[in-house]
Amino acid sequence: MSAVLPPGTLAPDFTLPVTPDQKLSLQELRGHPVILAFYPADWSPVCGDQMALYNEILPEFQKFGAELIGVSVDGVWCHRAFAEARHLHFPLLSDFEPKGGMARSYGAYRSGDGISERALFVIDKDGVIAWSYLSPIAVNPGADGILEALEGLAKPEKIHG
Amino acid sequence: MANLRPPVTPEDQIQGPEDAPVTLVEYGDYECPHCGRAYSIIKRVQKHFGKSLRFVFRNFPLGELHPHAESAAETAEFAGARGKFWEMHDLLFENQERLGEALYWNLAERLNLPIEELRQALEEDTYKTRIRGDFSSGVRSGVNGTPTFFINGKRHDGPFDYEALVLAIQEQIGRHGNAAVA
Numbered sequence: 001m002s003a004v005l006p007p008g009t010l011a012p013d014f015t016l017p018v019t020p021d022q023k024l025s026l027q028e029l030r031g032h033p034v035i036l037a038f039y040p041a042d043w044s045p046v047c048g049d050q051m052a053l054y055n056e057i058l059p060e061f062q063k064f065g066a067e068l069i070g071v072s073v074d075g076v077w078c079h080r081a082f083a084e085a086r087h088l089h090f091p092l093l094s095d096f097e098p099k100g101g102m103a104r105s106y107g108a109y110r111s112g113d114g115i116s117e118r119a120l121f122v123i124d125k126d127g128v129i130a131w132s133y134l135s136p137i138a139v140n141p142g143a144d145g146i147l148e149a150l151e152g153l154a155k156p157e158k159i160h161g
Numbered sequence: 162m163a164n165l166r167p168p169v170t171p172e173d174q175i176q177g178p179e180d181a182p183v184t185l186v187e188y189g190d191y192e193c194p195h196c197g198r199a200y201s202i203i204k205r206v207q208k209h210f211g212k213s214l215r216f217v218f219r220n221f222p223l224g225e226l227h228p229h230a231e232s233a234a235e236t237a238e239f240a241g242a243r244g245k246f247w248e249m250h251d252l253l254f255e256n257q258e259r260l261g262e263a264l265y266w267n268l269a270e271r272l273n274l275p276i277e278e279l280r281q282a283l284e285e286d287t288y289k290t291r292i293r294g295d296f297s298s299g300v301r302s303g304v305n306g307t308p309t310f311f312i313n314g315k316r317h318d319g320p321f322d323y324e325a326l327v328l329a330i331q332e333q334i335g336r337h338g339n340a341a342v343a
Contacts, residue, residue, distance in 0.1 A: 048193070048223050048306035056223050057300050087225045139318055140305035142163065147300065 004107040004119050004134045011036075011123045012105040018091040020076045024069070026127065033066040033130075033153055034123040035146055038108045038116040040137060042074045042082035042092075050118070050140045052086045057143050064150040066122075069093055073100050073115055108134070122149035163303035163316035169217050174237075174246045176207070177215035182337035183330050186217040186311040188299040191234060191253045192227035192260055193307040199321055200254040206326050213334055218250060220295040221307050229260035231292065236265045238288035239279050245272050 005011075011034075015025035026034065039050050048056075051070050061068050070092040074082070079092040095102045095116065103109035103116035110117055118135040131149035135141035169175065169184055187203065189196040207216055220238070222230035233253050240249030252268045253260065265283075269276045282288060299309070303316050310317040310326070313333050319325050 048190070048221075048226065050305070052223065052226055053304075053306060055225050056296075060297070060300060089225075142303035142305035142309075142316075143300050144163065144303040 004117070004132045005121070005129055007129050007131055009129045011121065011127050011129050012102075013127075014093070014102045014105070016071075016093045016095060016102060017076050018093055019080065024091060024093065026123070029067050030127060031125050033064055033125060033150060034121075035061060035066055035068045035150075036071060036106070036121040036123065037068065038071045038103055038106070038119040038121075040110075040113075040115040040118065041072055042078050051082075051088060051092070053140065054143060055086060055088050055090065058089055060143070060147060061150070064154055066150055071095050071102060071116065073103070110137070120146060122146060122153070124153055163305075163318075165302045165311040165314040165316075167298060168314060169215075173217045173219065174241055174250070175215060175217050176247060178212050179215065181213055181215040183210070183213060183313055183333045184215045184217060185326075185330065186219060188219050188221035188295070188302075188304045188307065188309045188311075190220075190222050190227055190230045190307040191237070191257065192230040193223065194257070195306075196308045197254055197257045199308045200251075202321065202323050202326065205323055206330065209327060210330060210334075214330060219299060220292045221299045221304055221309070222292065222296070223307060231289075232262075232265070232283055233260050234292045235283055235286075235288045236268070236279065238291055239282045240269075240272060240274055242288075243274055245274065248272050249274075 011026060013026045015023050018024045037054060054068060058068060068090040073095050075096050076094045079094055083092055100109040100116060106121065108117045108119035118137055118141060120133045120141060121129055122131040124130045130153055133141060133145050165186055207214055220234040222234050224231050237246060237249045237253055240246055249268060249272060256264055265279060266276050269279045310321060312329050317329055
């Protein structure tokens with residue numbers, strides 16, 4: 001298992017394609033909490049796989065103003081077909097060239113297998129990792145940890161505001 | 162992570178005795194084929210353990226994937242409010258390929274439930290809040306797909322075939338027994 005970047009680390013920037021003609025970078029998302037969900041591959045053969053599940057939970061993430069981003073080494077066309085089939089309402093980053101480059105920078109790449117780990121990161125509005133979690137590759141981690149981390153981010157702001 | 166919250170309350174849809182040593186909670190979706198498979202497995206598991214097992218069903222409709230999941234859940238809860246939750250729950254799973262209004266009216270008739278009131282409840286989203294509540298509790302508890310099972314409050318991460326569930330439940334009964342002796 002990899003050692004994923006721990007809380008308190010500045011989240012490595014990335015600029016990767018989200019569609020065949022669009023790129024997304026972490027810089028553009030400053031000012032909002034960001035949820036990065038690394039997963040091994042599109043098309044896992046179960047109902048309510050991790051991405052489909054997060055898609056259903058999206059409104060709960062949005063209550064915190066958070067942006068959810070899925071990341072795998074699949075290509076943009078693969079992501080497009082997958083997102084259409086599952087009616088996903090959030091972007092999927094294609095960590096395809098150099099393969100797994102972003103996953104490596106977060107400590108979430110499985111070199112032997114050539115895929116990313118099932119790893120979760122919640123990044124605060126200033127780009128610092130607030131929470132990270134590495135799940136056993138066969139276990140879909142659910143969303144409870146993400147929501148707790150987002151709550152943790154929201155609390156201090158309430159005190160100041 | 163992955164602990165059931167809130168715990169089972171009398172508001173839940175419950176089968177089996179309150180003092181059973183093991184409580185099995187399923188978060189399920191009536192349109193999910195894996196839940197359809199789990200349905201008959203659970204029946205066998207319940208038969209095997211009898212009064213030692215309490216079973217609870219909470220709704221986790223994946224509406225983006227399954228267009229009828231939510232209306233089916235509402236139909237079951239409608240029946241539940243009239244004391245016939247489990248009858249409707251069973252019939253919905255047994256007719257999983259035909260979910261939709263025609264089936265709901267048909268099943269309501271079979272269970273002597275007022276069709277017109279069911280139609281109204283679906284139109285007015287009467288049971289939606291309850292179902293969203295189940296869904297949110299599932300998210301909080303670490304539900305990671307459908308079906309997700311919790312055995313005595315802890316998420317069951319392994320496979321959910323008959324043998325695996327029996328083994329996992331047996332383990333809990335063993336623990337409970339020891340605790341009672343001590």
